[in-house]
């Protein structure tokens with residue numbers, strides 16, 4: 001009898017329901033494809049301050065945006081699948097929650113302090129992405145197309161053992177967050193038809209510091225992991241990246257007159273399997289052409305103290321090391337020497353494995369602020385085709401070590 005008195009059952013709308021026992025909320029899905037998001041939000045409201053939230057081994061159906069920020073001292077156990085509806089595209093285009101950056105937006109804003117989010121190796125986010133890949137038809141950064149998850153204003157927290165499949169757009173963005181560990185994460189966003197799974201970044205950081213990515217496996221069609229504006233002290237290790245673009249810095253410098261930086265990013269002990277690059281940096285031109293999301297430029301700032309090291313390569317499709325300061329509005333060209341964003345102390349070292357072609361480095365820095373201290377050290381590249389000499393193409397590079405342009 002006492003046992004039953006301690007239970008609270010909150011039934012929300014027609015979807016799933018929450019069973020609360022002490023500070024533990026267990027979310028039960030409707031199981032019949034009615035929207036479970038009200039029940040999920042209810043669980044965070046009831047147990048998101050010093051409690052536990054449990055998702056059982058079933059499928060949860062999500063038709064609406066969720067905003068569960070400001071959590072504290074909470075553990076989330078995801079043992080089932082969160083499956084996002086994409087039936088109503090116009091709902092998402094109109095209602096995705098804005099990040100306040102590059103017109104990017106998200107299906108779920110999640111965050112707080114001292115959070116442990118554990119997927120136990122099978123808890124899954126499924127963004128139903130194929131519908132989005134087909135809908136966007138390759139259009140870059142379609143405004144309103146939601147990211148799967150935004151980790152927002154989060155501190156001192158851990159996300160582990162989680163699977164993310166078929167993300168709607170960027171898989172997850174860590175924004176305004178610090179001291180967060182992302183461990184044992186599997187990401188796979190691939191298209192099963194001729195429309196590319198474009199803009200399906202594995203993870204992005206924005207105004208975030210002291211972030212560790214450890215033991216990731218990413219299969220996707222864009223940046224494997226990308227550090228965007230104002231990111232520092234990032235470690236990426238023991239991970240394997242398939243088919244995407246590799247680990248990116250940027251793009252930054254898209255907003256005229258705004259100061260942005262990325263520094264102290266270390267990628268080590270990883271494998272790059274058929275990715276386009278290993279490590280690359282991109283900044284917008286110094287001249288504004290068009291407006292975000294897909295135009296802009298004229299930003300200020302710097303990128304420095306970045307390294308990709310001790311990693312294995314297999315069939316890199318373009319070139320392991322790349323820099324461009326020539327990112328510009330789709331269709332616009334030129335102004336490649338105008339960016340004043342200073343790039344310095346960038347290292348690619350102890351990389352070994354095969355390339356499809358002969359390009360080792362493709363470096364297009366800006367004449368207005370030539371790159372300084374670019375290093376390619378202690379590496380062993382097996383060139384593709386019949387190439388016998390690796391190529392290093394450079395523009396506006398002030399100093400190099402380990403290679404000549």
Ligand SMILES: *[C@@H]1O[C@H](CO)[C@@H](O)[C@H](O)[C@H]1NC(C)=O
Nearest residue numbers: 014015016029030031032034
């Ligand atoms: C779906 O399940 C919920 C209970 O979880 C129920 O209230 C609702 O009527 C069901 N809807 C349909 C269409 O069967």
Ligand SMILES: *[C@@H]1O[C@H](CO)[C@@H](O)[C@H](O)[C@H]1NC(C)=O
Nearest residue numbers: 056057058079080120122123
């Ligand atoms: C989850 O449930 C499915 C059946 O719906 C089962 O095949 C699977 O083994 C379960 N997973 C775990 C980890 O219990």
Ligand SMILES: *[C@@H]1O[C@H](CO)[C@@H](O)[C@H](O)[C@H]1NC(C)=O
Nearest residue numbers: 050072073074075114115116
């Ligand atoms: C962090 O949250 C856990 C519960 O998930 C709690 O046991 C622990 O005391 C919290 N730590 C601090 C410093 O509040």
Ligand SMILES: *[C@@H]1O[C@H](CO)[C@@H](O)[C@H](O)[C@H]1NC(C)=O
Nearest residue numbers: 087088089090091092094095
């Ligand atoms: C789809 O979403 C739009 C915008 O929120 C809404 O007006 C419309 O009623 C929804 N359609 C369906 C079939 O639910």
Ligand SMILES: *[C@@H]1O[C@H](CO)[C@@H](O)[C@H](O)[C@H]1NC(C)=O
Nearest residue numbers: 067068069070097098099109
């Ligand atoms: C999320 O909810 C918080 C608290 O209500 C609010 O301050 C914040 O603006 C919301 N975020 C978004 C993106 O809607």
Ligand SMILES: *[C@@H]1O[C@H](CO)[C@@H](O)[C@H](O)[C@H]1NC(C)=O
Nearest residue numbers: 100102103143144291292293
């Ligand atoms: C992007 O956001 C800006 C303001 O934040 C707005 O003026 C502009 O219309 C948006 N662009 C698109 C394509 O939605």
Ligand SMILES: *[C@@H]1O[C@H](CO)[C@@H](O)[C@H](O)[C@H]1NC(C)=O
Nearest residue numbers: 113114115116155156157179
């Ligand atoms: C961070 O979390 C850990 C483990 O939950 C806890 O021991 C530590 O006190 C927390 N630190 C802060 C500053 O909240």
Ligand SMILES: *[C@@H]1O[C@H](CO)[C@@H](O)[C@H](O)[C@H]1NC(C)=O
Nearest residue numbers: 155156157158179180181212
């Ligand atoms: C993240 O991992 C680092 C290195 O293992 C550890 O020192 C730190 O305490 C961890 N942070 C959290 C929030 O668990």
Ligand SMILES: *[C@@H]1O[C@H](CO)[C@@H](O)[C@H](O)[C@H]1NC(C)=O
Nearest residue numbers: 113154155156157178179180
């Ligand atoms: C975040 O946590 C770290 C320790 O893990 C602490 O030093 C820092 O002050 C915290 N920041 C905020 C904004 O709470």
Ligand SMILES: *[C@@H]1O[C@H](CO)[C@@H](O)[C@H](O)[C@H]1NC(C)=O
Nearest residue numbers: 238268269270271310311312
């Ligand atoms: C280099 O990376 C491999 C894993 O790819 C790891 O086993 C080895 O310990 C790393 N070497 C150093 C010196 O960290």
Ligand SMILES: *[C@@H]1O[C@H](CO)[C@@H](O)[C@H](O)[C@H]1NC(C)=O
Nearest residue numbers: 264304305306307345346347
């Ligand atoms: C260059 O960056 C590395 C980290 O990649 C750092 O350890 C080193 O101190 C930096 N060198 C200078 C001269 O700042």
Ligand SMILES: *[C@@H]1O[C@H](CO)[C@@H](O)[C@H](O)[C@H]1NC(C)=O
Nearest residue numbers: 356357358383384385386387
């Ligand atoms: C390599 O050279 C052989 C002989 O000249 C030629 O038949 C072949 O097409 C070349 N392969 C590539 C990838 O260029």
